[in-house]
Amino acid sequence: MQELGLSERAACRLARCPRSIAQYKIRRVDDPRLIERLKAIAAERRRFGYRRLTIMLRREGFVVSHKRVNRIYRAHGLQLRPRRKCGVQYITLVGYRASSASDATIAWLAHAREAGLQLVILNDFA
Numbered sequence: 001m002q003e004l005g006l007s008e009r010a011a012c013r014l015a016r017c018p019r020s021i022a023q024y025k026i027r028r029v030d031d032p033r034l035i036e037r038l039k040a041i042a043a044e045r046r047r048f049g050y051r052r053l054t055i056m057l058r059r060e061g062f063v064v065s066h067k068r069v070n071r072i073y074r075a076h077g078l079q080l081r082p083r084r085k086c087g088v089q090y091i092t093l094v095g096y097r098a099s100s101a102s103d104a105t106i107a108w109l110a111h112a113r114e115a116g117l118q119l120v121i122l123n124d125f126a
Helices: 008-015 020-025 032-044 052-059 066-075 099-114
Strands: none
Touching: 008 020, 032 052, 032 066, 052 066
């Protein structure tokens, strides 16, 4: 604001926001011991998410909420990557234009049969 030659009051009036927003200071200080312990547990237990790690940290005596642990967890790149389902193959028909939905289904079934996949049909309407 000072760089533009405006006072705080004039800048807030121009932006149509309360002055308390311009004066707001973040008081959040993350405990370095908490961060190091969170990283250590996450490295040790790689498949645990932030909720389970929150429980483990509380057992060790840290006073933390799950929201705080999640924020630190994401900030330090400890988030889990989603698992791929084992044995599931995704089939796409490339370069095939079906004239109707039944043609596409027949072509898909032929492609699946070539790949050696089984088709399970569930009838939810019966």
